[in-house]
Amino acid sequence: MLVLKDLTKSYDGKKKAVDHLSLTVKEGEIFGFIGPNGAGKTTTIKMITGILTPTCGQIKIKGIDMAQSPVKAKMNFTYVPDHPEIFSSIRGIDYLNFLADMYEVPVVERRDQIEKFTKIFAIYEELDQLILSYSHGMKQKLLICGALLPNPKLFILDEPLVGLDPLSAKKLKDIMKEHCNKGGTVFFSSHLLEVVENICDRIAVINKGRLVACDRLEKIKEESGHTLEEIFLELTKDAKDA
Amino acid sequence: MQRMRRLMALAKIQLLDFFSKYKSGMGLRSKKTGNLLLYLTLILLAIPFIQMSVGAYHTFLLLGRPELAVTFMYITTVLFMSFTAIPFLFSLFFYAGDIKFLVTLPIPEEFIVFAKLSTVYLYLLVINSLVLAPTMVLGGINFGLTVGSIILVFIAWLLAPLPPLLFSAVVALGLTRLAAKSSKKNILSLFFGFALLFLLLGIQLFITGESGSQVEYWTITLGRFFPPAQWLARMVTGSVKDFLYFILLNFIMVTGLRVLAAKLYRSAVLAFNEKEVIRKGGVYYRQRSKTLQLLRRNLLIILKQPVFLMNTLLSLAVPCLLLLISIITGDLSLDTLVLPENKGRAVLLFVGVLSAPALLANLSATAITREGSAFWETKVLPVEPWDNIRSRMMTTVSINLLASLLIGSFTFRLLRIEAAFLLAGLFFVIMLTLFLATIDLLINLYRPYLKWTNPAAAIKNNLNVLFSLALRPLLAIIPSFLFISWPTLGYRNILYLTGLIFFVLYLLTRKYLKNLMIRKFDQIIV
Known part of the structure; x- marks a missing residue:
């Protein structure tokens, strides 16, 4: 579903924020992307989603090259950023209709999807309010609903649980699992190791822009004989020391 | 202490x-x-x-x-x-x-x-x-x-x-x-x-x-x-x-x-x-085209942000206010202007007022900047970069032309402009608006500046606005050159000819924008 090949990003031409990162995310799996602060997680996600242009390397989404056919590639995924900074002088429903038009979701389907997800996340009653009156958590929920609305093949989330209340966090985790059970794919970054441990099929650990581990969690744990926390701390030891 | x-x-x-x-x-x-x-x-x-x-x-x-x-x-x-x-x-x-x-x-x-x-x-x-x-x-x-x-x-x-x-x-x-x-x-x-x-x-x-x-x-x-x-x-x-x-x-x-x-x-x-809860209308499900949605979004960014709105309206209103005050204070005598010997002066005044929105409201120069931290949204969406760029140009063109038409309909009657001059003036203004909306966007693509924290900084502290304004006096060279070189051409033909030159300049800028600037747009760091 998602293939990253030698993906590199340098902002200043010298220091590499992401350094020759290669990984493959298979269809139907929940893929956790973890690493310490400043490791390059958000930069990687921004390159996958087209917000940043890679310095070099290749991104393929469902076999479509992001550099060659960005619009076709983008039709296959949606994205929830770590900060819900969106144009907020419109109402929640305007935002969702805007996204539905962008992803060409027919009216009947968008009605069902909007009602379903906004009711799950308890923001349906607030859809006629201006987004600028929403709390941080409500904005985050609106973004999640917007990203789920086109029923994307690949669902990309950057720190999605930040700002969500425990009930909403639980619902999102359930939706992520359900999405994968239906053949969808989830790629998400998180600092919450227990969440990654509970729901991910595979994980990748990134440190200083480089991939330091990528496999099924059970396999990594089995091989090392440690918990995920111990493995994470060991793999990213130099980040702490620095 | x-x-x-x-x-x-x-x-x-x-x-x-x-x-x-x-x-x-x-x-x-x-x-x-x-x-x-x-x-x-x-x-x-x-x-x-x-x-x-x-x-x-x-x-x-x-x-x-x-x-x-x-x-x-x-x-x-x-x-x-x-x-x-x-x-x-x-x-x-x-x-x-x-x-x-x-x-x-x-x-x-x-x-x-x-x-x-x-x-x-x-x-x-x-x-x-x-x-x-x-x-x-x-x-x-x-x-x-x-x-x-x-x-x-x-x-x-x-x-x-x-x-x-x-x-x-x-x-x-x-x-x-x-x-x-x-x-x-x-x-x-x-x-x-x-x-x-x-x-x-x-x-x-x-x-x-x-x-x-x-x-x-x-x-x-x-x-x-x-x-x-x-x-x-x-x-x-x-x-x-x-x-x-x-x-x-x-x-x-x-x-x-x-x-x-x-x-x-x-x-x-x-x-x-203090946050206030503003409820408007109800929940609706309506399909619109991508182009219309992008245009609507860009328009709303201006209309819903008071600082942007005020700046835009003030820029658009200056020519109207100047004209109105000149008439009220008697600085401009309408009775004299409508005399046949002053026809040329009236036409120039009419075209000047009509062109003012395009010349003063350089909206394209901050079209990308105005989005600020929400700019990432349009980059993630499955929309061609050219459509993204074009929607910003069209936003400027719509606002400026609407203002020109409103001002024009008022001054046309006031100055008793003949239909032939009205058509020439409109042609000139449409071409000028298209050209300026395109060239200003080029400036903004080179200098996107998205990390502002207060809206005045986005549109006032922005050197793009100065660059864009500095370009305006240079455009006067074209009609002046035509007037000096062919004094017998007459105002109407000069307007058509200058409009045509602006149209060619618009096509060239648009071609450059389409071919080379798309890469620049993709490379804007959010």
């Missing part, structure tokens, strides 16, 4: 923040060519203001009353400064991102007010240097320079922005206090911007339209109503007594603001920042 240190620390951080953002907003880099371009643009823009100041001095010198030049220019500068300061204060107090952080600090509220004012003061000092200072320097030279008078001129230069700044602060905070609970508070800021603009243009036109003796009479009369202008004028001639009056006035105003600041701040700023 401890309190003063905290105020200084707060003012320092505000100024550092202001300069850092101003620098990044201007897009200043270490490259020598970039800086040279910046200075050249600033000099180009400063020249008309300095000319106005020097011109006013010479007018009063010819009247034998050079001391009145300072009085006249200070009255003008005060209006100009207030017009600039009030929208800036609205932006700094009510839409700046740092206000929520500042209110949590253990500092008195008036400190926040004064720290914010320090950045506005710098702005006004620049205006003062361009509009008032040349008159003061010439006046000082005329009255004989002594060490004492040089010091007084220097102090006058430093102090001159304070009365309008303090007045604007009380007005901005006071008006917002009145409207804080009202949903119409944004309209209030719009209204005030318009009222001040009307006042500024009106007084300037009124005075310039009068004879020399009338100007003298009005300056003396206005000076009586506004004694600081007289004090400042006498300070330039070396009067210590007037210097003391001026100092006393500033002291009283600062003390007054100190007393009022905390109360006004609490009731205005905090109430303004």
